[in-house]
Amino acid sequence: MGDRLPAFAVSSARLRRDLEHVAGYGATVSGGVSRTSFSAADREVRAWLAATCEQAGLVMRTDGVGNVFVRLDAPGAPAGAPPVWAGSHLDSVPEGGRFDGALGSLAALEVVRRLAEERVPLRRPVEAVVFADEEGNYHHLFGSTALARGFTSDELGELRGRDGDLLVDALRGMGFDGAAATRTAVRPGDVHAYAELHIEQGSVLESAGAAIGVVTAIVGMGGGHLEFRGRQDHAGTTPMPMRRDALRGAGELLVRLPDVARSVSDDAVVTCGILHVEPGGANVVPGVVGMSLDFRDPERSRLLDLEEAVVAAARDAAHRHDLEVAYTRESITDPVPLDPRVQELVATVAACHGMETRRLPSGAGHDAQNMARLAPAGMIFVPSVGGRSHSPAELTTWEDVEAGANVLLGVVHALATE
Amino acid sequence: MGDRLPAFAVSSARLRRDLEHVAGYGATVSGGVSRTSFSAADREVRAWLAATCEQAGLVMRTDGVGNVFVRLDAPGAPAGAPPVWAGSHLDSVPEGGRFDGALGSLAALEVVRRLAEERVPLRRPVEAVVFADEEGNYHHLFGSTALARGFTSDELGELRGRDGDLLVDALRGMGFDGAAATRTAVRPGDVHAYAELHIEQGSVLESAGAAIGVVTAIVGMGGGHLEFRGRQDHAGTTPMPMRRDALRGAGELLVRLPDVARSVSDDAVVTCGILHVEPGGANVVPGVVGMSLDFRDPERSRLLDLEEAVVAAARDAAHRHDLEVAYTRESITDPVPLDPRVQELVATVAACHGMETRRLPSGAGHDAQNMARLAPAGMIFVPSVGGRSHSPAELTTWEDVEAGANVLLGVVHALATE
Numbered sequence: 008m009g010d011r012l013p014a015f016a017v018s019s020a021r022l023r024r025d026l027e028h029v030a031g032y033g034a035t036v037s038g039g040v041s042r043t044s045f046s047a048a049d050r051e052v053r054a055w056l057a058a059t060c061e062q063a064g065l066v067m068r069t070d071g072v073g074n075v076f077v078r079l080d081a082p083g084a085p086a087g088a089p090p091v092w093a094g095s096h097l098d099s100v101p102e103g104g105r106f107d108g109a110l111g112s113l114a115a116l117e118v119v120r121r122l123a124e125e126r127v128p129l130r131r132p133v134e135a136v137v138f139a140d141e142e143g144n145y146h147h148l149f150g151s152t153a154l155a156r157g158f159t160s161d162e163l164g165e166l167r168g169r170d171g172d173l174l175v176d177a178l179r180g181m182g183f184d185g186a187a188a189t190r191t192a193v194r195p196g197d198v199h200a201y202a203e204l205h206i207e208q209g210s211v212l213e214s215a216g217a218a219i220g221v222v223t224a225i226v227g228m229g230g231g232h233l234e235f236r237g238r239q240d241h242a243g244t245t246p247m248p249m250r251r252d253a254l255r256g257a258g259e260l261l262v263r264l265p266d267v268a269r270s271v272s273d274d275a276v277v278t279c280g281i282l283h284v285e286p287g288g289a290n291v292v293p294g295v296v297g298m299s300l301d302f303r304d305p306e307r308s309r310l311l312d313l314e315e316a317v318v319a320a321a322r323d324a325a326h327r328h329d330l331e332v333a334y335t336r337e338s339i340t341d342p343v344p345l346d347p348r349v350q351e352l353v354a355t356v357a358a359c360h361g362m363e364t365r366r367l368p369s370g371a372g373h374d375a376q377n378m379a380r381l382a383p384a385g386m387i388f389v390p391s392v393g394g395r396s397h398s399p400a401e402l403t404t405w406e407d408v409e410a411g412a413n414v415l416l417g418v419v420h421a422l423a424t425e
Numbered sequence: 426m427g428d429r430l431p432a433f434a435v436s437s438a439r440l441r442r443d444l445e446h447v448a449g450y451g452a453t454v455s456g457g458v459s460r461t462s463f464s465a466a467d468r469e470v471r472a473w474l475a476a477t478c479e480q481a482g483l484v485m486r487t488d489g490v491g492n493v494f495v496r497l498d499a500p501g502a503p504a505g506a507p508p509v510w511a512g513s514h515l516d517s518v519p520e521g522g523r524f525d526g527a528l529g530s531l532a533a534l535e536v537v538r539r540l541a542e543e544r545v546p547l548r549r550p551v552e553a554v555v556f557a558d559e560e561g562n563y564h565h566l567f568g569s570t571a572l573a574r575g576f577t578s579d580e581l582g583e584l585r586g587r588d589g590d591l592l593v594d595a596l597r598g599m600g601f602d603g604a605a606a607t608r609t610a611v612r613p614g615d616v617h618a619y620a621e622l623h624i625e626q627g628s629v630l631e632s633a634g635a636a637i638g639v640v641t642a643i644v645g646m647g648g649g650h651l652e653f654r655g656r657q658d659h660a661g662t663t664p665m666p667m668r669r670d671a672l673r674g675a676g677e678l679l680v681r682l683p684d685v686a687r688s689v690s691d692d693a694v695v696t697c698g699i700l701h702v703e704p705g706g707a708n709v710v711p712g713v714v715g716m717s718l719d720f721r722d723p724e725r726s727r728l729l730d731l732e733e734a735v736v737a738a739a740r741d742a743a744h745r746h747d748l749e750v751a752y753t754r755e756s757i758t759d760p761v762p763l764d765p766r767v768q769e770l771v772a773t774v775a776a777c778h779g780m781e782t783r784r785l786p787s788g789a790g791h792d793a794q795n796m797a798r799l800a801p802a803g804m805i806f807v808p809s810v811g812g813r814s815h816s817p818a819e820l821t822t823w824e825d826v827e828a829g830a831n832v833l834l835g836v837v838h839a840l841a842t843e
Contacts, residue, residue, distance in 0.1 A: 209662030226661060230707065241814055242696035242719045243644065243788030244627030247683045249812065254679050254697060261676030265665045278660035279672055280707045282700060289648065289698045289717040291815075299707040301660045370661030394667065396659055397709075 015125050017117045017416055019409035025113045026408070029055070029097070030105040039399025040105055043168070044098035044140035044149070045073065045177040052097050056116070056137070063120050071187030072158075073139030073178065074150040079119045081129035081423065089199040091422045092382070093118055093415060094136030096374065098144070104401020106408075110389070111204040112137045114412040118419050129423045131199055138374045145174040151377035157192035193381055200349060200422045201378035204387045204415045206403050208371055210394030217365035218410045219357040220388025221350050225369045225376040226274070226303040227310040227342035233260070233321050236331045239286060239294030251329050253296040254284060259324035260298075260317075267320050268302075271313045274368055275304045305342050305368035314339075342368075343376040349385025349418070356417035362410055387414050433543050435535045435834055437827035443531045444826070447473070447515070448523040457817025458523055461586070462516035462558035462567070463491065463595040470515050474534075474555070481538050489605030490576075491557030491596065492568040497537045499547035499841065507617040509840045510800070511536055511833060512554030514792065516562070522819020524826075528807070529622040530555045532830040536837050547841045549617055556792045563592040569795035575610035611799055618767060618840045619796040622805045622833045624821050626789055628812030635783035636828045637775040638806025639768050643787045643794040644692070644721040645728040645760035651678070651739050654749045657704060657712030669747050671714040672702060677742035678716075678735075685738050686720075689731045692786055695720045723760050723786035732757075760786075761794040767803025767836070774835035780828055805832050 032055070033041045033048030042048040053075065060067040060077050067077045081088065095111025115135035122133060139150030145166040146152060158166075166174035178188055207213075212220050237251035261279060268275040281299035302317060304310040318334045325332035350366070357364045369375075369386060378384040389411035392402040403411075450473070451459045451466030460466040471493065478485040478495050485495045499506065513529025533553035540551060557568030563584045564570060576584075584592035596606060625631075630638050655669035679697060686693040699717035720735060722728040736752045743750035768784075775782045787793075787804060796802040807829035810820040821829075 207662060208659050209664070210667055211662075211664060214667070228661070239816070240812060241626050241789060242694065242698060243646070243721055243790070244625060244814065245694070245788070245812060246627070246629065246691075247686045247694055249628055249632070252696075254700065255683075258676040258679030261672050262680060265673075268665045273664075276660065276663070276665055278670075278708070278710055280660060280702065280709045280711060281705050282672065282702050284698065284700050287699055290696070290719050291698045292696055293698060301708050303661055370663070371659060372661070394658060394663060396662065398657070 015121060017114070017121055017409065017412040019405065019412070022113060022117045022408065022412055023405055025117070026105065026109060029109050029113060033099065035102060035399065037102065037399040039102050040099045041101045041103065042097065042099040043101065043144050044142070045181050049098060050181065063123065065119060065123065069183065070191050071184045072150055072153040072191050073181060073183055074154065075137040077116060077119055077135040079123050079133045081132050084129065084131050088131040089197055090132035090134045091199050091419055092134050092136050092201045092378070093203065093419045094138060095203050095205060096138045096141035098140055098142050100142045100397050102399060103397050104399060106206045106401050106403050107208065107396055108141060110206055110403065110408060110411070114204045114415050117412055118416045121416060122420065127420065130425070131423050133419055133423050141374055144168045145177070148372060148374055148377055151374035153191045154193045155377035155380045158189060160189050163188055195381050198382040201375060201382050201384040202349065202387065202415060202418045202422065203373060203375045204389070204411045205373060206391045206396060206401070207388040208391055208394070208396035210391065211367050212365055212388060212390040213392065213394065215365045217363040218389065218407055219353070219362045219364045219414055221353045221364050221366045222345055222369050222386035222388055223350060223366050224305040224345055225343040225373060226305045227307050228340045228372070229302045229310055229314050230337040231300040231314065232335045232337060233298045233300055234333045235296045235325060237294055237328070240292040242290040242292055245292055250292050253293045253330055255328040256324045256330040256332065257282065257296040257298055259327065260321050263320050263324070264317070267316045268313065271316055272304055272309050275309060275313050276370060277302045277313065277317055303370055307341050310339070310342065343379045345375065345379060345385050346383035349383050352418050352421055353385055353387050353414060356414050356421070359417070360410065360413060362414070385418070387411055387418070433539060435532070435539055435827065435830040437823065437830070440531060440535045440826065440830055441823055443534070444523065444527060447527050447531060451517065453520055453817065455520065455817040457520050458517045459519045459521065460515065460517040461519065461562050462560070463599050467516060468599065481541065483537060483541065487601065488609050489602045490568055490571040490609050491599060491601055492572065493555040495534060495537055495553040497541050497551045499550050502547065502549050506549040507615055508550035508552045509617050509837055510552050510554045510619045510796070511621065511837050512556060513621050513623060514556045514559035516558055516560050518560045518815050520817060521815050522817060524624045524819050524821050525626065525814055526559060528624055528821065528826060528829070532622045532833050535830055536834045539834060540838065545838065548843070549841050551837055551841050559792055562586045563595070566790060566792055566795055569792035571609045572611045573795035573798045581606055613799050616796070616800040619793065619800050619802040620767065620805065620833060620836050620840065621791060621793045622807070622829045623791060624809045624814060624819070625806040626809055626812070626814035628809065629785050630783055630806060630808040631810065631812065633783045635781040636807065636825055637771070637780045637782045637832055639771045639782050639784045640763055640787050640804035640806055641768060641784050642723040642763055643761040643791060644723045645725050646758045646790070647720045647728055647732050648755040649718040649732065650753045650755060651716045651718055652751045653714045653743055655712055655746070658710040660708040660710055663710055668710050671711045671748055673746040674742045674748045674750065675700065675714040675716055677745065678739050681738050681742070682735070685734045686731065689734055690722055690727050693720070693722045693727060693731050694788060695731065695735055721788055725759055728757065728760065761797045763793065763797060763803050764801035767801050770836050770839055771803055771805050771832060774832050774839070777835070778828065778831060780832070803836070805829055805836070
């Protein structure tokens with residue numbers, strides 16, 4: 008594939024300037040970014056993007072749910088040739104970082120700009136895409152879900168943000184065509200391929216010393232709730248051996264979770280992030296402990312094995328401490344394998360640039376998982392310093408930013424010229 | 426001491442009728458009792474007590490903080506002879522039970538009534554005492570603390586109930602002499618001896634098959650806060666071996682607490698009743714976990730050993746999981762040994778009645794711990810079915826109620842005739 012790679016590269020100075028500028032929209036005192044979808048800060052970054060495109064002579068359009076497309080036509084291409092899409096998102100979590108989403112969006116813009124500037128011959132159009140509300144103030148991966156499966160107007164009417172506001176009011180306030188919002192769907196075949204550059208949000212690449220992650224899949228994800236039930240007792244009058252302390256069961260399970268995950272696969276992760284003790288008095292032996300469970304694995308069968316192993320360990324812990332335990336599954340999202348050919352392309356382009364790569368699954372959800380339903384889709388990861396993300400501490404070095412953007416450019420070019 | 430024990434006994438039918446009647450003041454739909462001090466229900470039970478005393482020809486008085494005294498004079502006694510006190514409290518925790526406090530208060534009333542009815546010759550007065558706000562809506566062991574050490578008017582002015590109301594307003598509302606509230610203190614020597622009958626609130630007596638508990642001490646009590654600090658991470662993107670999950674440290678400590686307590690003494694107990702996870706998102710690896718610690722032992726040196734052993738175990742758990750841990754002591758209350766002579770008296774009287782006894786410390790706080798600062802003090806425990814207390818499920822059999830009241834009668838008689 009080496010002959011497909013032109014000798015051009017992104018302008019890393021311009022990309023850095025864009026990233027630094029965009030970090031000012033919704034900037035927080037802590038140095039992070041709060042840019043909720045359809046907020047004032049989102050409105051500002053969209054205005055900046057429109058002005059930037061106009062200046063670069065690029066055509067930008069926004070669909071009915073707020074997804075943005077910056078198009079570069081391929082003059083010699085057959086009419087209606089499906090475009091190559093590259094993109095990410097510009098919204099953030101509250102007190103998020105400067106790179107999550109912004110990197111992939113602005114790198115895609117830079118790729119389109121460079122292809123335009125160099126008048127690179129293409130066999131199909133290229134579009135930089137900015138998906139709306141990826142972080143899910145209204146709905147997890149909102150914009151790409153609207154494209155991949157669509158929403159009915161009833162569904163849309165029920166979506167609310169964390170502040171209780173209605174999505175439909177937010178869309179109307181942005182000036183988007185509310186009626187068109189339900190007619191946004193894209194059909195398989197409408198898009199030739201999709202590539203997304205993103206920060207890893209973990210520390211696998213940093214630990215491995217690799218600049219580029221070749222993402223193999225977006226992990227399957229399960230959510231559930233465990234409840235240990237013992238007996239609420241007086242903390243002073245109940246000798247230790249007579250207690251049925253619900254926290255003992257929870258404690259034992261927490262200690263065992265790493266082994267349970269390892270028994271399923273090296274990629275398996277299990278997290279308890281919410282733990283609720285009842286009745287919650289300092290001088291009362293806990294009668295009930297509720298625990299959230301988040302479990303993930305890149306393979307569906309292993310995801311189910313993982314759930315089973317966690318529940319078995321919970322039953323075992325409950326039994327040993329004379330407790331009862333109940334498990335409720337709340338959701339299972341299947342893993343999404345990413346396209347093997349796009350993975351190959353990422354690895355090849357990175358190798359051509361002399362970059363170290365590492366194959367890894369994405370532990371977090373991304374718009375690419377919706378795009379994978381419509382077209383061959385791939386993702387490129389770059390290292391997150393210390394694995395920090397969804398935090399003002401989020402950081403990727405400018406060297407890695409440049410490396411990732413150059414790989415994206417090479418991949419998009421290869422896909423648009425094949 | 427056998428010659429001191431008269432052949433009389435309490436009227437168990439009358440005591441049962443009183444207990445059942447009093448359970449109606451503040452009765453809850455769940456079958457329990459919510460009788461907060463100085464509430465409407467407390468006002469009603471005080472009115473009933475006054476009427477009952479009047480009917481029995483007994484003199485009742487209330488001091489400036491709401492403690493109630495029902496006095497039986499000893500006609501031949503020297504003027505100013507210090508009285509024997511027997512009592513407990515009539516307030517309850519929210520959704521509490523029918524026996525905690527009410528048993529000891531109404532049994533003391535019954536003892537005074539029986540001594541009066543039988544015109545038993547006494548060498549000193551006997552007073553049934555009902556302490557105000559033992560359950561501490563305004564202050565833990567409020568009424569007996571006021572007697573044992575007094576409150577300044579500044580201190581009183583700052584006390585508030587769980588609903589935010591001021592104690593001084595509540596006292597005024599009850600018609601008590603607010604100005605006299607700070608002049609309630611009793612001096613050592615003012616009281617000859619104190620005896621309190623109470624439910625065990627644990628299951629030691631039930632397990633041992635003993636009807637009567639001879640209480641050796643009121644345990645020392647420590648309160649503290651542990652905080653494990655790791656690193657907040659994304660639950661999807663952080664492989665298990667790379668995590669510094671604060672809940673792992675907390676979990677390991679929770680599992681080890683029974684062994685840690687046992688290493689100090691058979692009476693030692695340690696409880697974590699409140700556990701707080703930060704940031705508390707289902708998809709976030711916990712960065713910080715805060716835990717309340719309640720630890721108790723009947724001996725002061727062991728109480729401090731226990732605290733040290735828990736903190737050492739926490740440090741060990743933190744070290745193993747690459748976390749930091751900080752401990753803050755919030756309070757240490759010294760154990761209060763109960764008077765050995767009163768303990769002997771309780772055991773002897775019970776033995777005369779042919780009752781099985783068991784010596785044990787009280788794991789909960791009681792007004793007796795304040796009274797022990799003023800006079801030789803003792804406590805008699807009767808079994809709690811299933812160890813349940815501070816709950817509508819609180820239950821003591823009528824047989825055990827009668828046994829306990831008869832032991833109280835024998836003990837008070839012995840103390841008032843010695």
